[in-house]
Amino acid sequence: MDLRQLRYFSHIAELEHFGRAADRLHIAQPALTRQIRQLEEEIGVELFERLPRGVRLTAAGRVLFAQTKDLLAQCERMIKLTQQVSRGQAGLLRIGFADGVTFNRTFSEILKAFRQECPDVVLDLVPASSLEQAELLARKELDLGFVYWLPKAQSVHSLQFQEEALMLAVPKSSHLAKRKSITIEDLSEYPIVWFRRSNSPSYYDLIVSRFEQKGCTLNVVQEANNESTMLSLVSADIGATFITESALRRKPDDVVFIPVTDLNAMLSVKAMWSDDNNPALSKLVAVVRRAIM
Template identity: 35%
Template sequence: MNNLDLRQLRYFVAVAEEGHVTRAAERLGMQQPPLSQQIQAIEAAIGVRLFERLPRGMRLTESGRSLLGDARAILGAVEQAVETCRRIARGESGRLAVGFTGSAAFHPFVLAAIRSFGEAVPAVSLALEEGGSLELTDALAAGRLDAAFVRAAAGRRPGLAIEALMEEPMLAAVPVQHRLAAAGGAIRLIDLSEETFVLYRRPSGPGLYDAIIAACSAAGFSPRIGQEAARLPSVLSLVAAGLGVSIIPASMRRLETEGIVYLALADTPLLVAPLQLVWRRDGGSAALGHFVAAVRRLQASRRGGGTPI
């Protein structure tokens, strides 16, 4: 038995639905004799009669009625598959993997960007992954992620684009019972020179780690590091437990961790936490292009005096 192709299935469905070869030929934009020949070829290929020939038309046999249901399902599935491919090519469907560092996850800009993209193209499935800046950059380079919000990309990588979004101030985080907690307001970095520090591990976030060490050095002391944690929320938990103080991006105070007081740093204007978007240049994904565009629109709105973020 020969296989039927999609063209033949369309011919068969048209004749079955019209119940007349001439009307089906008009619907298909072809001549009646070639269509009649195609129906005969289909029956010969299957080895059964699909139609009863009547004086004024065609009527399906029981076998023909069975084939009609399957043929419609097959043609519908093919049309759906084609449309899905087109939607993916337009960036209206598919999957996008986006990463973010532990501190970036709490920045309102990141949350707004993800929400804005989700509202614009709801059919795109967003897979979100948290990690350190180095981990996320490696995942981008390996193709496991499409884009990531990081504090500082771990060096330039071939095939990756980096765009600076903004900088935010850093705050001191001290236990609620700390001697400086009651003072409120701003403190100087040198006021922490005798403290034990809890920091984010350098391999996970070398940018923030190095910036803090450099700022302390500029203030005239080398910080005594007592604990390191793989994630910034863990850093705050250790501070709340009274194991030391830390320096964190201002947006991290949104965690509202109990047992911590956040203090502004008065003498460190250059101690800031950058926020960057890194993405794959060669991702070949229209959805990725839409995501980058959504981030840029949000950034333009922020810079243009729109709703503060």
């Protein structure tokens, strides 16, 4: 039994006539009759009752016809899905994103544009630090990551968004809140909410080095796992934190952002990925390129 025989059988069952089915299938009637006879012999039952002017399904034939319609429809869906995957129009993409990336408007625009272009591609969004994403990418457990820092010992492709200056987020109750700008010296011994160094060593060390260059110490009084938590702790008057300008979109009402004139720390989101034969990944990279041009 093969799919061709089942298709032949299905056409005859619909038309109840071998001759008309042969015309529709563009094959000779004797060849069609031979295929159905082989199918009946293989199954061991008669599928059609021969009538003077056509045929009709036997009870066994009606059961097979019902099952055949479902099977052929499933095969058609399978072929369509396979073709879509090969064109990057379907499948699965695992996308990582570092905390804070969601503040970036370009990130949101990329996801929206890709969903519009490839609505049948399933996006598995994975929150993870830049370091964790590098490890996932190396293990082929991630297709593309949106990060702040690229791995040094790992060969990846990358595209960079526009750089953003880091700003200081302070509670409105702070004596610094009404300042138009501040310097690092203004923050000497000021309580800071910051993340663990293991989350992003390069980012952490950059800020520490800027303080050390001014003869100051970064006074971390509370650690947090992500930028959303850091902003919440600032709102709770635990301390201040450094954050990108794009976070202004979602800052709490009782938090103020102030430029730090001598911090000289720029941060940018980067899309990183490894070589892969996933056509959907190529389409996502193309969307990223268009978004940042």
